Amino acid sequence: xxxxxxxxxxxxxxxxxxxxxxxxxxxxxxxxxxxxxxxxxxxxxxxxxxxxxxxxxxxxxxxxxxxxxxxxxxxxxxxxxxxxxxxxxxxxxxxxxxxxxxxxxxxxxxxxxxxxxxxxxxxxxxxxxxxxxxxxxxxxxxxxxxxxxxxxxxxxxxxxxxxxxxxxxxxxxxxxxxxxxxxxxxxxxxxxxxxxxxxxxxxxxxxxxxxxxxxxxxxxxxxxxxxxxxxxxxxxxxxxxxxxxxxxxxxxxxxxxxxxxxxxxxxxxxxxxxxxxxxxxx
Numbered sequence: 607x608x609x610x611x612x613x614x615x616x617x618x619x620x621x622x623x624x625x626x627x628x629x630x631x632x633x634x635x636x637x638x639x640x641x642x643x644x645x646x647x648x649x650x651x652x653x654x655x656x657x658x659x660x661x662x663x664x665x666x667x668x669x670x671x672x673x674x675x676x677x678x679x680x681x682x683x684x685x686x687x688x689x690x691x692x693x694x695x696x697x698x699x700x701x702x703x704x705x706x707x708x709x710x711x712x713x714x715x716x717x718x719x720x721x722x723x724x725x726x727x728x729x730x731x732x733x734x735x736x737x738x739x740x741x742x743x744x745x746x747x748x749x750x751x752x753x754x755x756x757x758x759x760x761x762x763x764x765x766x767x768x769x770x771x772x773x774x775x776x777x778x779x780x781x782x783x784x785x786x787x788x789x790x791x792x793x794x795x796x797x798x799x800x801x802x803x804x805x806x807x808x809x810x811x812x813x814x815x816x817x818x819x820x821x822x823x824x825x826x827x828x829x830x831x832x833x834x835x836x837x838x839x840x841x842x843x844x845x846x847x848x849x850x851x852x853x854x855x856x857x858x859x860x861x862x863x864x865x866x867x868x869x870x871x872x873x874x875x876x877x878x879x880x881x882x883x884x885x886x887x888x
Contacts, residue, residue: 607666607764607831608771614838624838628762631669632835635661639679639729640698649694651759653687654852655741658748662755666764667771674801678730682741682756684853685719691733692722700724700731717744739881740853746877749791750775750805751861752798760835761848765823767831768814773802776811776819779862779875808866819861820873825849826856855880 614624636643659680664672683691704723719735752775754765811817816829862875
């Protein structure tokens with residue numbers, strides 16, 4: 607992803623080549639689930655939703671580093687838009703096959719209202735409904751840094767590029783502290799290990815500025831990597847603009863865990879999200 611942005615800056619022709627590659631990657635990911643990529647992008651735009659999980663990771667990593675196919679699609683939607691999303695999926699011949707709270711154990715219950723599974727008989731879409739005004743709130747509670755990525759209708763975002771682009775990952779201790787690190791979370795870590803990711807300690811990161819688990823991250827730091835599909839080769843303005851559109855005013859967080867160089871000191875994970883609640887009617 608970082609190399610693509612750099613390559614795109616070398617000439618107008620190369621910028622167009624990068625745009626073509628990104629469009630191709632989106633097509634590879636989206637067309638197994640929808641007739642065209644534009645169908646999914648219009649849904650994401652209409653409902654303020656994002657795609658995360660394996661599909662977003664495939665957009666972040668080079669195509670030759672992804673030797674797996676996305677068997678399902680994870681769409682995250684804010685609570686107030688989930689009915690609209692359900693209706694749009696039905697228009698694309700998807701039906702509900704599993705609905706309700708019993709399936710929330712695969713996700714952080716502090717941020718998830720419910721999980722609904724749709725199918726068209728061939729492919730499966732999991733709709734994860736956020737408890738809040740933004741589809742993005744659950745991202746900061748994901749089990750590890752490897753999956754703290756998403757793409758929206760017009761942009762791609764990676765929270766820990768210095769780790770993810772090197773197939774490294776650290777565990778987010780928020781779920782451990784909340785006692786929500788379930789067997790399914792362990793299975794997810796094993797799945798990404800099979801996909802070439804190595805779970806590392808903070809000391810093994812070689813201490814890049816924004817990859818320390820005890821340092822506070824925010825949407826205003828420079829530790830993220832993002833791009834707008836239509837404005838390559840620009841790296842993209844601060845992702846705060848994307849988060850604004852998707853209902854988050856600001857966010858600060860830490861992964862938490864053992865302090866580097868100490869055998870006893872630990873830092874609690876922090877997740878503080880300031881959300882836009884202007885949709886609320888009184």
